[in-house]
Amino acid sequence: MSINEQIISSFPVKKVAVIGAAGRMGRWFTHYFAQSKALRVSVYDKSKFKFRIPECVDRCNTIRDCVEEADFVIICVPIESIVSVVKECLMYMKEGAALSEISSIKKQVFNVLRSARKDITCLCIHPMFGPATKRSRIIKNLLIPVRNRAKEMRYLRSIFPRSKIEVISDPDLHDEYMAVVIGLTYYLNLVLGSVLSKLDLRTMKKVAGTSFGMQTMITESILNDSPELVTSLLRENPFNKTYISKFLAEAENIQKLVSGTDENATKRIVESIKSRMNKLTDTNKSYLDFYRAIEYLKTFDNKK
Structure with missing residues (x-):
């Protein structure tokens, strides 16, 4: 049907x-x-x-x-x-x-x-x-x-x-979920887009691998939305402030470790994040799905 x-x-x-x-x-x-x-x-x-x-x-x-x-x-x-x-x-x-x-x-x-x-x-x-x-x-x-x-x-x-x-x-739970699913996603891609827009992005795409290519595709697709929509999504949800603050705190912590002299401290935080994520999802499956998606996109492009 x-x-x-x-x-x-x-x-x-x-x-x-x-x-x-x-x-x-x-x-x-x-x-x-x-x-x-x-x-x-x-x-x-x-x-x-x-x-x-x-x-x-x-x-x-x-x-x-x-x-x-x-x-x-x-x-x-x-x-x-x-x-x-x-x-x-x-x-x-x-x-x-x-x-x-x-x-x-x-x-x-x-x-x-x-x-x-x-x-x-x-x-x-x-x-x-x-x-x-x-x-x-x-x-x-x-x-x-x-x-x-x-x-x-x-x-x-x-x-x-x-x-x-x-x-x-209930609506409060929905809005809190969306603060992560939409708000945080748009925020981090807006920041990344701001950084990339001040660099030689064309050359970077030529020399980049698959991860950078997929990430920039997401960033560029989000920026295809109207400024009015992006602004509303970031400003209207009251839960956004909480999760953006958490993101910035985590970013600052990791930045200090990366900039510090203790290499093992950086390794430990990577292992800790990976361990927590593996309890919530299958990162190995996500890795394979990631490359399957890339192969699908390549096949689609070849048909054009």
Whole structure:
């Protein structure tokens, strides 16, 4: 069964509204739902659309026009706007409809969803994939249950029949996880990018091995996000400060050891980190997976 057929057969609605459709994730969801001829899709964004909207999609001039007849509303707006936009959508949505938001930080918007009208099914989800992901791929979504975990899980499964769903029990826990998974990752790559941008990176890539090549690919892909998004991801999550401070403390400690005269002290810290990591994951498997990924990318490049 194709992904288009799966959407048609599993999605329990007829009309979908995408708010924030001019953004990169909004565009992804617009095209995802537009694949199904059984769905009517309407979109709204206060910003100018920089891509061609599919012919089957209706562009609306206001949030009200976009959502008032929709069975399902998905909101894809910046973190700083999510609370106000959710509240506005809830004002105009019809009885029995469903609403989902996809923000990367959940604490404030979760409280709005929890206090929403009881006739509205609210989904608090976090898509763990980017806008370049193919719509036919198996994707991962995080679900933070708002009122009824089983019902919300079924609904999310109907939207994404090929999705892997991980449930996180509450918004604070989600935000703390994201401080590491997103915040710390973006922070260290931003720092690395700052250093590399002041060097002869082209020459370094020519002489570099696989580890540097893969790391710079990650850094460059993160910097492909808009400055506004990166800024929000780093500043809006209150847990970021804690983990960035921990990172800097660890970096300072290791820097002192590397710069010091005791070579064995450096070896001991490497062994200690490796030992702790091996209790949490299989570093040997990660090493092999790393090189399998490199071989896959080489094969992909050769096909171009």
